[in-house]
Amino acid sequence: MCIDANIDTKLTFKELITKSNALAMALIERGINKSDTILTFAENSIELAIVIMASVFLGTTLYPISPIANVYELEKLFETLDSLVVFTSQSKSNAMKTILNNHKSKAAVKSVFMVNGVFGNYITFDELLKEGHNKCLPQIPYFAVKDPRNETFVILQSSGTTGVPKSLLISNYSVVAYLHAMKSDIESDFHKNNIDGQPVFGHITPFGCVSGISSLLGYIFCGFSVVIFREYSEELILKSIEKYHVHILFITPAFGSALILGPFAGKYDLSSLRVIVSSGAAFTESVGKAIVNKYDVLLQEIYGMTEAGIITHMPYFNNGDEYMAGNLGQPNNNVEIKIRDTVTGESLGPGLGGEICVRGPMLFKGYLNNPLATSEAIDDEGWLHTGDIDSKNSLNTKRLPLKELIKYETIAVSPTEIELFLLTHKCVAEVAVVGVKHETQSQWVRAYVKVKDGMSVTEEELKQYVADNLNEAKQLRAGVVFVDHIPRTTIRKVDRRYFKQLIANELIKSQ
Template identity: 50%
Template sequence: MKFVLIVPIIIIANILNNMSDDYIVRSPKRRYEIPDISVAAYVSRSMARLDPQHRCFMNAIDGSHLTAEELITKCHSVANALIARGITKSDTVLTFAENSTELVIVMFAAIYLGITLYPITPIARVYELDQLMDTLGPLFIFTTKAKAKIIETILSKRSDRQTVRFVAVLDDNHNVYVPFRSLLSEGQNQILDTIPYFAVKPKKDICILLQSSGTTGAPKSVMISHTAFVAALMAFIKPDMNDESGGNNRTSPLVGYQMTQFSCMSGVAVLFGYATCAVNYGVNFMGMVPAFGHKLLNEMCDEYDLSSLKALMVTGAAFAANVAKDIMQKHKVSVVEVYGMTEYCGLTSPDGEYIPGCVGRPSDNTDMKVIDSKGNSLGPDLDGELCVRGPKLFSGYLNNVLATNEAIDDHGWLRTGDIGHYDSRHRFFITDRLKELIKYGTKQVSPTELEQFLLTHEAVAEAVVVGVGHRTDTQWPRAYVRLREHKSVTEEELKRFVADSLSDSKQLRAGVVFVDDIRRTTVGKVERRYYKELVANELIDD
């Protein structure tokens, strides 16, 4: 009888350990300490364990590749060349380029130097990049020949050109900027004296800046410390990526800079170029966004041999259950959804079998909870705002203390702005997306940014931007605009105005509607719910 009584006590103890303190749901895995080291120290140790001839990165488009030995050798060369050109700890390396092996080398060089890296989406345009550069200190910029025109345009208008101390072009010669190959030559056969080269305080110093739309307002620069990034590296999990033959595991491009680093550190080859790499390199794991699922199901399956695929990891938005099930049946692969955000890399880890809408359980060392509108914690199966805390939490928004304090409470909880719940087995489900942001494919589009930009047009007095449902792209932006008196502009002129300055995801694909007045609340705020209700039943199928 004593033995029978002990069993339920142990079960109850385990439940309380994983979920206590007002419905806090904890990672089911054993907690571990995060070492107080720089990202460079962690990365260099991980790279040292790889076979020197292991191909870390392969470009399926042009056939180029990087072995572990080549990556580290060239990383040291570029880092030493930058030191010779006067780079300091206070500088930021800003990359503005498409995926390439050269870009990977630059990213690793920044890590090994111990300075801050800021990878910018290559679809950004003049207005966006110019606004961002206003918030940053001295910059060393790496771009491509095609993107260099945007840099030139920005610098020609800026009075503080000295903030950009150096510009290099990765893919070709340039009549103004330094060719990347020159840096490789300048630092050839040179090894950094220490790794990282500059002294780093892991908990305090910022390893990387990433752009995020946040839950409200214009885009922000998210500061990720060395400690947070090391924690993310340590927690990385590869679902079903083990090759049965024990051979070369390969993955297609994963979403985001962090995932590229995670895969490389794990000894998994990363390839650039979706369809081509799946056919020519026998990819068995693919990270993708929901919009790509439709192509995988309806277009690629007949044109390409995807028989090597074993697992798909979906992130960035909710994945339609019918599409997921059709893909699993057609390609005989497993599908998992995961949940993450720029401010906290990897909130959840996959939970084995596919369950529609399920994003798994809290990831390593991570606590999660669901709260109501008054901040009270909720139990299982009750929808509320998801909150998270743990060592992967960002340090704050650059130069924006107010936004940081609004996002993180006094107890270290980050309010995600997402609505969801967890079930009795502590599996989380996302039931609604961010209230303000427009979701276009993988991109989060800030309506505030679009509205502020529209107001720079001389004919626009007020503007409200909302997302209109789209069958494959999730949402398309639409603007409701009130014109200034005695001013005029056409819908096509405003759409062209946006197209000339903002990136592809921010285009007014759902059009412009001219109104006599913008509806506001009693305290003067735009009544966004009203405009969302206007488009609630629309579904564009172009």
């Protein structure tokens, strides 16, 4: 069962199958092909879950986009794609209209449909369901998957460290491997916490990101009930845990802080919670310990990356255990781990400062239209090079310094992408973007800017320039600092080590 907490609406598995079948039939009659890609740009909803399952029934490729994506980013993305069948929502329809006014973007799109609401002459969701009503797919998937290891099931966006995010190709085979691993993980959670009967999950991340889409497919595959949220609201999430008796909650580090420090902490009965799972960044030591001890739950902080099939490691902290921030925990099912010396390439033992490499059936196929980047990510022996370094402190806690990425809540942001965008401003000569530690939201973005000679621009003007074009995670919340020069390495790259040292002791407090 899928429960939409915002409007208190429920969808049974029987209804999900019936409506997904009807939607798939409507799309077939409208001419969808095996080579088409169903692209979604909408907030979480029951209707969006139906679109995703219809794609599964059809055997077409799915490309879910995060609802926080902005026009600038989507225009760039659409220029790399073709033969798109787009589903968007009422709240995103104006953005989609703007995107389609760009002739390069419009050329990639075959048709646009609504998942909710009405906009212009776009076909509504209800109209599609009526078109496919009482019609039955002759086979599932409708378009046969003849080569599951190589045919693309879903395309997801990477965060990217060298500019605009890349499109990752995930095969049918990889998704099946992930689903079986997830089922094993969840059954282990049930055993550890004596959860009987039908568990209820709560999930707050959008289906347009890797944790959202993979978890949704997992809930459906395992036959579990899930409560979804159209938008982030601390009170609604807490209220829904009480109302729907949620057992397992997937959260962000920011919401973990809200469980302890937020204005609604203690207002609702959360006694049904048995497991809390977080991804994207580690909690602070104090928050992690407080969650484990206050709520008597199993706390899991998963580590992974989209290229690796989302989860590669998962630690377990029971009530009474000593919480260790940043602990990697055990390798996940279907995952091999190797620690590689970054100089010699030889294998090392754990905690010796080598690069973490992973291998297994869940790995992505490669980057769309980018074989060079693919070969740099996965070597000839099938090992994915994560770019993260394995180290340990005196307590043998493995820790992962992230590469160059900035983490806003659970969202990984490429500083290079923001730098490249800011360089399009007529007054900006050079720029370096960094992430400044924030008390509850992981990191906030800051730009160090050198202005062109004879030009002038204010901090607010640059903030507004970013606000008008880039998504919520990429806003310059930590401000703009004007400098006389940008330090660079010997090969003229921005010297990120210099800026990291500059802000090493800075912590932005919550207002």
